[in-house]
Amino acid sequence: MGTDAVLAVAGSILLLVTAPLPAAGADDVAQQIQRLRHEDEEVREDAARDLERMGPAAAGAADALVLSLRDPHPGTRAAAASALGKVGVVDGKVLPSLERALQDRDVKVRLSAAVSLDALGAGSEKAVSVVVGALQSKDHRIAAAEAVLPFRERAKAGVPWLVGMLDDKSSHVQSVAIEALAAIGPPSSPALPGLLRLAGPEFPRLRTDAAKALCALGPKHAERVLPGIEKVMKEVDAIHRLGIAEALGRLGPAALPLIHRQRSGGDPVIAMAATKSIGLMGEEGIPVLLGIVESEDLLCGAVAADTLRGMKVEPGRLITEYRRMMLASRGVRSMQIAVQIGRLGPAGVEALSSLALEGGEESRIHAIHALGELKSEAAAALPSLRRILAEEDASSILHGAARKACAEIEAGHGK
Template structure:
């Protein structure tokens, strides 16, 4: 057959050909280099070779490296390998080394919905792993992996009820993700407005803003949060109430009271929330609207701080 009639073999990318040649020449020696090389830069070069040949299992093993740069390079390489790396990462979630579990979970989160085959392991690590950093990594991975999964919402709600502070912080942020928004999530975040940690309370109020009208049932809890001892929480509660617009009309008396808050940022957010809530009322709610307008007029007359 002439060259014209012969199928042209598809060439591998140069990087992959070099990696394959390196493995062919060094064989088991490359594994020894990975294990005993003192310089992190050498181990990073080995990770590059493993990526070139698609050796996801070797890369997962490198997630236990003593140098964070090497672990980060290995994790990035696994992400670039895409769905082919998911089985190895799923095994990494069960690894005895917590560094491997943490980076394997992070990588699964980066790989997105195809990684949902590992969801059961991720949920288990989110609640049962003995290492706080691993639990946090599992929680952070959930929104990227799941697809409107009620089990994930239930798990996160449980973490809010009994987890450590870092875990609760990660959970309130995860519950605000579009894939995990649900009535159960609103209820869990409403309860989190009473969390002992101020940052959790603040982030819970912020996450509720992402729900839009669905968060209307949280208005009473947000109004209570306007009296939180921490100004940052009060600011976020007022801002979230404003984002709910007319769905938060029952918050008007609480927001009017917040106009007398000792913190200027709280007063400012309360005034803005009142403006947002009453903007489209017309004459439908004359009493509440007049209360809001009077309060706004009063704050506008106050001298600037």
């Protein structure tokens, strides 16, 4: 099966598994609250799990779930603690009850309470210590490693036990440890030798995740880990290579040669992922992304612009760069940059309004078209567009573009 077919199948599966569940109604919630009182402990646990799946729609069950934290069955208590984190109610009962659950005699209840407290914005050192403490138990280390994920770097005290799990004979134990170490990030550096080993070809089920965890160690270790990461990318299939490409930017500027090789490797999906990963470099990645926007690579240029916007780069800074690029460009690239300017909010509309009045005819037309695509969001540009319509020496093409843009904006603006 070729790369395109693999990605198409994966996309179809993703759509199926991520399709939203039907919204829970009041009757559904009430039914589950009743089941929380059932004499059968398995029914009570299932009810709590169902409420967890309902999420915020089950807010009316918060009080009942708090009561279930005192259920005699540990499975029900753990399920209730997990559900409270997903239901999302924060009041005078929920948080104190979850804090008390951190001292429950059952470790799964303690872990569930710790994760839910963090989800509700009340994660504490005590919650972290519950997770780290559970990592030290062979019976509970898998659940504890999974609980590390939301705490990320705050769970760095657990790194020694996670490193030990990398040597376990069970690939499942190794897998959850790798994921937890990746979540912790740079403080996981003691795991570097173990991760390099698991990125080898003798560990086909683990090597991709190990490579991603190596990326998470950050720029300090880039030179040491990049050769191993590139080797993995050459030897795995497109789906696994994509996951690594998305993480490359975490290694900082040292990863740019590999990122650019992935961009030019002939697979557009991986090229886009590698481009987006540059945003993980923060300020150091901004000039690189701007260079890609200005390049002849229209696909990655669009991704780079979207990434810059997602990084919350100050709009004025981007407009200054994009304005220069647009006036120096022609054809599709000029139009693409105009569209990106328009996506920068009111400041972008103001910049396009100015560009529509100055420069060469082609750049003016592109600015006008970009304003029209914004419809009602570009209402502030109408005076500039009407000025163009009043220009006696403007070409018929310029007048036509301005008339069309005005019509699109006014239609969207209800005028």
